[in-house]
Amino acid sequence: MIIVIQCRDQVGLVAAISALMAKHQYNIISLGEHVDVAENLFFMRLEVEAHVENPGLHQELLNILPAGAVVKINPQPEKKIVVLVTKEYHCLADILVRNYFGTLGAAVQCVIGNYNILEDVCRRFDVPFHHAPYDTQTKEQAEAQISSIIKQNNPDYIVLAKFMRILSPQFNHDFATRIINIHHSFLPAFVGANPYRQAFERGVKLIGATAHFVSDELDEGPIIAQQIIPVNHGFTAADMMNVGREVETAVLAKALKLVFDDRVFVYNNKTVVIE
Amino acid sequence: MIIVIQCRDQVGLVAAISALMAKHQYNIISLGEHVDVAENLFFMRLEVEAHVENPGLHQELLNILPAGAVVKINPQPEKKIVVLVTKEYHCLADILVRNYFGTLGAAVQCVIGNYNILEDVCRRFDVPFHHAPYDTQTKEQAEAQISSIIKQNNPDYIVLAKFMRILSPQFNHDFATRIINIHHSFLPAFVGANPYRQAFERGVKLIGATAHFVSDELDEGPIIAQQIIPVNHGFTAADMMNVGREVETAVLAKALKLVFDDRVFVYNNKTVVIE
Amino acid sequence: MIIVIQCRDQVGLVAAISALMAKHQYNIISLGEHVDVAENLFFMRLEVEAHVENPGLHQELLNILPAGAVVKINPQPEKKIVVLVTKEYHCLADILVRNYFGTLGAAVQCVIGNYNILEDVCRRFDVPFHHAPYDTQTKEQAEAQISSIIKQNNPDYIVLAKFMRILSPQFNHDFATRIINIHHSFLPAFVGANPYRQAFERGVKLIGATAHFVSDELDEGPIIAQQIIPVNHGFTAADMMNVGREVETAVLAKALKLVFDDRVFVYNNKTVVIE
Amino acid sequence: MIIVIQCRDQVGLVAAISALMAKHQYNIISLGEHVDVAENLFFMRLEVEAHVENPGLHQELLNILPAGAVVKINPQPEKKIVVLVTKEYHCLADILVRNYFGTLGAAVQCVIGNYNILEDVCRRFDVPFHHAPYDTQTKEQAEAQISSIIKQNNPDYIVLAKFMRILSPQFNHDFATRIINIHHSFLPAFVGANPYRQAFERGVKLIGATAHFVSDELDEGPIIAQQIIPVNHGFTAADMMNVGREVETAVLAKALKLVFDDRVFVYNNKTVVIE
Incomplete structure (x- = not known):
């Protein structure tokens, strides 16, 4: 217990x-x-x-x-989650595999994508996929659709597995401390468009990833897990993106395990992780 | 407290x-x-x-x-230690620097070397150095000399900072669970002479170090801390030794901090480290 | 080129x-x-x-x-591989996902298992699965079956993705320097049965994994990639196995990328990896 | 050669x-x-x-x-360096130890401090120490004094080993691509005063360090080496500073070795490091 x-x-x-x-x-x-x-x-x-x-x-x-x-x-041993995605498969596929083999510590209720590129891989694992496009409806409509699907599934957590749309403060507020995001991190941080290009031009020697709960501000909120991977001058900006994906996958997997295992406490803008 | x-x-x-x-x-x-x-x-x-x-x-x-x-x-906040060395300076110098600046968490009572090569650096930090040669006296005599110096200083711990002589079971027994050793570690392990040469010939991609309490068997005993550093085919056996020294220094420093901070429990052949 | x-x-x-x-x-x-x-x-x-x-x-x-x-x-840009498995899914699923999304750098021709537990996940990704049981036929027959399937597929490499049977020297010789294996690694090394139990009892602070080409001896052969993950006294032997699986998955993925990208040279019992 | x-x-x-x-x-x-x-x-x-x-x-x-x-x-095998410090000893002591034992790959000509706290440790290693105070003279005067001492010693490189004064653009320009700095790094980056306090309040899980050549902007310039060390919620802001010092020491040591070994090329705002 x-x-x-x-x-x-x-x-x-x-x-x-x-x-x-x-x-x-x-x-x-x-x-x-x-x-x-x-x-x-x-x-x-x-x-x-x-x-x-x-x-x-x-x-x-x-x-x-x-x-x-x-x-x-005795928190319910198996959490329920909904996963939001865009086009990149790496985090989603890792979640689907663990879900399929029963080692995720949570049950994926469904996946929602603003593109339908990842529908096929969900179908292969018998996981429902919902398409919530941002091009044939307004952002408000898309978010309302997403919100509605989430509420029908009543998940413990919503996982942004490389969901590349900015959610509104209202959305984040509705699901406060239940949304988990993964994003790349750099030393130093790069503000603005195309951070991998900036990281490449600055010649960084590390690429990192941070998994965190979503607060009102984009890419802010209590940090759950972080890790880095070394890179060097021989890496193109595309290579840096590739290793960035590896470390994102690993860090999100670790963060989800900690959260689903009831090891993460949130207060102020930080976490206590009792391993 | x-x-x-x-x-x-x-x-x-x-x-x-x-x-x-x-x-x-x-x-x-x-x-x-x-x-x-x-x-x-x-x-x-x-x-x-x-x-x-x-x-x-x-x-x-x-x-x-x-x-x-x-x-x-309320274990005495500052432990007392005696350090044993041979010729290599890296771990000793790190200990002497922290001792001098008051950040070691222990007070170095004296250093004992089976060579006198490291006497000068001890003198520069006003730390007594004793020479216990293994060539002008028998091993038993040398060990008796070392044991006698240790007992006069009544240390909480004895640190083998690259002491390259094998201590007798009796010696280890006399100072049971008070002797801390650092040694290189490899994946896979290499038995016998010149492990760095063997590691080089096998083309290992990692060099590690293990800090542990000394038990009866050489390089065995409860592990306190371990870490590794990546290497590659461009490293000569000598280069591997050099990075091995870096990781040895770091791992021993971390292990000593844990021990001096009363975070390490020993039982059976293992440790519990409450960080 | x-x-x-x-x-x-x-x-x-x-x-x-x-x-x-x-x-x-x-x-x-x-x-x-x-x-x-x-x-x-x-x-x-x-x-x-x-x-x-x-x-x-x-x-x-x-x-x-x-x-x-x-x-x-201009080595053929897409290598062909055959994957051998037993019961554990972690390495295979990672390979199947990358294969499906076209980022493996190789095309999985088929998977061969001595159990049929992993057949379903292969089927979901439209990858042929062959069952080569070791219980209803002799080891020699099973190996002959495996060898025959491999030869029909003519792969560049054979990947042992947690294949838990020891292949005969003849088999290893037939596919010399084309078989890639992944296995757990420890500091120190533990010989004999149940190494995770031994690692747990010794209280190791690191769990590692090594990807290597298979030579005649079990778990020997030129090392391609290695990595470790920290553990502590709070890990049960089962927890250590779980993190061991994470690091095995990551190290095998990295090793395969290096090999498929023609960055790995083999000679004597070692590799040169030109990154 | x-x-x-x-x-x-x-x-x-x-x-x-x-x-x-x-x-x-x-x-x-x-x-x-x-x-x-x-x-x-x-x-x-x-x-x-x-x-x-x-x-x-x-x-x-x-x-x-x-x-x-x-x-x-055949660049002169032993470079000449001048080291600038303030109050923190960790990077300086590491440099002095390697200098004393002949493994730095450079000869320390002298140390300049805006405080005289670290004079004693320099004296113990027979390294000249110059006091360039910022309180009894203007910043311009102090910098002129520093510049003059540097020019007398004609070093290949100037190492800022935790020198906590901002050097003027003119100074940086005079010694362009010859000044090496070490500073803490965080994910995310924290702007403004007391970054360790900010890192603590945000609950970061990693503390990093970056060694770089100094360009016109503070803490900017081509990156030579970076590394991180994990932390958790149990670390106070002071604990984070302590591990920050460990990683700063290690990263500066690695960067200096690369530079003194002629492995670092600088162009635009980045480096090529040929290891």
Whole structure:
């Protein structure tokens, strides 16, 4: 059984929580805890051996925690997700393969694309694909269509697997802290069009990727995972894009595993990841 | 205040420990815990805010823990170490620099070398150097000399910073779980003489280093930290040795920081590192 | 046009080769060269801009190179491969996805499995799957069946994508330097059964993977690519296997790209990889 | 003998150069070459076995290269450098240690600090230290003092080893492409004061460092080397600074080795690094 708790910090929290576990004879297998001292916030992920169901545990925990505590017990082991894509296949295919073999930690409800290029690969894995074009309808109409499909599927998370349209603040707000995005990252950062071209012209030696929850601003929001891959002067801008895709695939996969495994807490504009 | 605990696992340990902290109004800043379920072992590192001394805390903890528990409270913030070297400077110089600038987390009591090549660099940092030659005395005599110098200095740890003599089982036993060694590592492993030559001939693409506590067998014992560095066909065996030195220096520095910061627990032939 | 050359080294080779390119007005875009001084061997990969076909170029090159030189000009841009699998999907699925989207640099002719567990995923990508069981026929019969299927497909390379049967020396000899294997790697190496269990018990901090050409000995042969991923005491043996699969997938993908792009030279028991 | 060449590209360059080597019976040990096709630029680093001096070689090479070619033959094996520092010791100490043991590939002529905190460590290694304060004289005066000391020492390179003053465009211009800087790097980049505080507040998962030649703009200029180190939510802003220092030390060391080994070419705002 996995228990995740996020609340104001106070003296004795770990004691109270673990006393409750002991009272029920739950043995604690792993306990990850973090306190943000400056913000006075407490985060805990517990994995316990429990041999019987205990429907009252949620309330028992709330009773011993400060007001406003968020508690999730035994979060549904298999999350539900909807995936948004454009043309690039790399992140989607990785998700579809893990979904098919049962190792994703989530069930893909459907895929929505603003192009229909990736419909065939979804069909091959028996995953419903919806086409929400941005050219034959307005952006508002397309987003309303996407929003409607998402709401019908009621997913835990929405994964932007290289979805290349900017979603409106309203959309992001509607699905707050439930949208996960992957994007390339550079040292230094390159603002504006064609960042791979800029990275190439600057001769960067690393290409990175960042997976993050989406906040109001484009490519901002709490970071879940990051990684880099080395490049050199022999890489063309196209080569840099290719290795960028490899690292995007790997970083998104890692971030999804952490989120689906209930290891990621979000507050302010950052995350606590209890591995 | 840092508290480290290692004992048999049982239901309610975290509760009991943290209730004791709460009773004393110690706020838990960070709590790292690990249970080895198969071995029924419990490990905890606590960092607490405590505003007054409490000399009875050690006994209070033992009272609530299973028999045989090992508890260290507020381990002396600065450890004492003795460093053994042969001819290579890279790990020693890194230790001396951090020692001089007060960032090592330990105080170097002295350096012992089976050659005197590194005496000058020690002198420049005002660190005593002892020469324990293996050519003008027997191995047993040299080891007895080393052992005697160590015992006079009463260090918490002995660091083998590229000490290229094999220490006797008796020596290792005398200073059990207090000797830290660094050595190169390869994929695959190369047994026998001149591993860098073998690595070169096999065309390995990675050179690694492993920092570990010394057990009875050479280059065996609980692993503290490991890292690798990429190489390629353009590297000569000498180039591989050079990058091997870089990664050895970095891995030993990281391992020492973890150990001196009381983050490393040892049991069976492995470690728990609570970062 | 890509040209790869492997021959005895002698003074003036680069001059002679590049003079020939200049004579034909081929501009050299990239030139990677390596000399193994001790072995007196010369390796070159040339990428040139050539606007017309030149069927005589191969002979012209042989004319200026030492006896016994191996020259490949404009190697067929798309290699043909046969993939061997057992039960694990991770490497195969990655290959099938890249094959489907045309980014593998090779065309998968068919997949052969000693179990038929992975037949369905092949079928979904329209790739022929052959079942070569080891339980209803002898090992010799199974290997003969595999060998026969391979020969019918005439592949450039055979990829062991987690094929868990040991192939006979005769088989390896028949397809010498054309079989690519991926396997987990550890620091230190663990010999014998269940290496992940051994790695877990030793508390390793890294899990690695090695892609290599197969030589006569199991898990030996010239190394093409290696990479590692960090682990810690919180990883169970099963968790280590899972991250091991991630790094195996990534390393095999990288190795295949290098090989299919004609960047890998093999000699003695090692490779030169001209990136 | 090492030869480095940078010039306009044209058909037959490699042929002409290597024919010249062959004429003199110089055997080419390693040849690294890069062509920037878009910019029509050619870069080469040659390592040759030459048994006799050849003072005319420089002119012979210029004779066969396009106008404006830059050729350096057998660049003085030991470069001369001046190091600028402020208060942080990590990069300076690493340079001093390598300088002392003869593995830096350059000789440190002197160190200049705007504070005198690091004078003692220089003195311990017998390296002259000059104090160029910014508080008892104007910035212009301090820079004039620094410039004067540099000119007296006539170094090949000036290394900013955590020099925390902004140098004037005139200064940077005077020592163009000879100033090497190291600075922290983040994904995303953080503009303004206290980037480690910003990185902490954003919850970054990586801290990086970039070594680069200094151009007119602060922290801009051709990148020589980059690397990162993982961090997590348990790192305070101070912890992030500490690991930032580790990666800065490692990246500057690598960049200096590449530069002193004549492996780095600069053009436009980027580098070619022939490893």
